[in-house]
């Protein structure tokens with residue numbers, strides 16, 4: 001009996017005295033004799049001891065977890081197999097693979113020999129934590145007391161808007177642009193844009209699924225109230241149902257190949273790939289304008305010359321001028337590499353030149369991301385220890401898929417470094433134009449006029465970035481996708497609402513996953529969030545368990561030399577760790593069919609973003625650290641010229657030499 005109770009008490013982990021008394025009341029016989037009383041005292045005493053030891057165990061296990069490395073928590077072998085099992089059981093396509101092939105497939109299939117569709121396009125984002133919906137299936141999460149959560153825009157207004165810090169960052173705007181470029185390599189969540197004006201139907205009895213989650217704007221909103229707007233257009237994301245795979249709870253599909261493989265340049269499936277290839281000399285199709293090379297134009301509204309859009313491997317190529325610039329830069333770089341490889345290998349076919357150039361470009365994108373970008377985003381030590389740590393052996397048990405928590409949550413925190421404006425800087429270092437980011441969304445033609453391509457690139461290089469902070473810039477906070485005569489939408493409201501749309505777990509759950517103690521009350525958040533913000537959170541949310549992930553993550557004080565707080569760093573670090581170790585074609589993996597030769601690898605490791613800029617633009621002087629802003633006063637001493645420093649040696653690719 002004692003053992004039974006003790007065992008039950010132990011297994012219930014802390015729910016002790018109540019359980020015991022309840023069981024005694026109900027189950028035990030009246031206590032008549034002294035022996036029985038002694039027995040009760042003994043039991044109570046044991047329970048007290050057990051209770052005490054459990055709290056000690058809890059205390060230590062919390063703290064123990066706290067110091068555990070990220071991988072010990074997330075990398076457990078079965079974790080990912082369990083999470084998306086339904087998809088794999090019911091909907092996964094069957095593919096046939098040739099594992100001796102040296103090149104990646106366009107959609108990312110056949111990377112993992114045991115699970116050939118892991119990380120391929122049109123497969124689900126993986127969940128690190130189970131989906132959180134109020135009905136367990138698809139309805140947006142509610143507060144713990146059952147009431148609706150505060151509106152996403154109300155949170156933006158009360159917690160973030162107008163808290164902009166205008167201290168310039170030591171990093172330049174190019175850093176932000178690399179981040180978005182990589183985001184689009186690994187993550188593309190299709191949105192159900194059915195053309196409906198959802199706010200027009202808001203109060204009707206029935207609304208389409210896409211329109212279920214419009215964002216309520218508070219009546220005293222400092223911006224939207226001037227336009228009498230109380231509802232923000234928002235449509236829900238597509239789910240696996242839209243991909244003929246009905247699953248519950250909702251499961252979301254990544255349209256991009258999850259690997260860092262340049263799929264945003266080349267396309268994530270064979271159809272897109274073939275529309276972008278010229279099929280001569282391994283090159284991609286391009287247009288020449290004023291002696292400069294640009295991405296091909298899509299036929300959309302081509303009658304109006306100013307309204308052309310670029311075509312590339314990712315549908316968001318035209319989203320903003322900076323991302324369009326990067327697509328053009330990498331198109332040029334691919335064609336530059338193909339040309340150089342052809343020069344050294346006259347016999348290579350178009351196919352061979354295309355695949356070798358793509359493999360080269362993909363390797364450089366990984367190299368820049370892991371050695372130049374991540375040390376700034378996550379901090380140098382964290383990147384070295386947690387993301388690059390260990391040997392460079394491929395581990396087929398690691399699932400490389402993009403996580404929902406990374407894509408809809410942690411990586412979006414870096415929307416806080418998106419600047420409101422870009423500068424166009426000419427070769428004399430004079431600013432010739434300043435543009436609002438929000439005035440040139442889905443409208444890239446400015447980039448192609450005169451020397452604007454080089455001017456914007458010089459602007460990104462030589463303009464201080466927006467300091468990482470708990471707010472987004474004021475323009476993307478109400479002018480996203482605006483037209484001439486209408487106000488736009490707010491990116492932070494979208495990020496919060498998208499988190500709810502995709503069933504992201506709340507902030508406290510993410511803390512727990514990352515080894516932080518679960519906050520039992522708002523005041524427990526003090527280890528990661530400044531006190532003033534905790535007070536504000538308390539006025540908005542019913543309990544500490546209700547806080548949206550991105551809201552908590554944005555408020556977290558950045559860790560050491562990183563740009564993000566503890567939980568974002570953990571989730572971003574997890575993704576980039578898995579994306580390296582779980583990618584059979586990772587550029588410096590040893591012992592795999594796609595492995596580069598020793599000399600090729602030496603060259604690849606010596607190349608960085610500087611080389612790409614030098615090879616593809618007329619910018620000819622670059623700061624030693626490409627993502628840092630250098631004062632132009634120090635111009636000559638702080639910069640290296642392209643011809644001195646940034647040539648690329650293609651000799652190790654000349655087959656004749658190494659056959």
Ligand code: HEM
Pocket residue numbers: 176177178179180183187188189190191319320322406407408411412414415418437491494495498
């Ligand atoms: C001018 C710069 C940028 C603009 C205008 C922009 C805009 C957007 C928009 C409109 C969305 C979709 C919102 C939704 O409907 O849910 C989005 C998604 C996203 N953004 Fe940005 N963004 C920018 C820069 C960045 C940067 C710097 C990062 C990270 C370093 C980033 C990471 C992401 C991620 C991970 C997603 C989700 C992608 C997906 O799965 O579809 N963005 N962004």
Ligand SMILES: [Ca+2]
Pocket residue numbers: 185186256257258259260261262263264
């Ligand atoms: Ca990719």
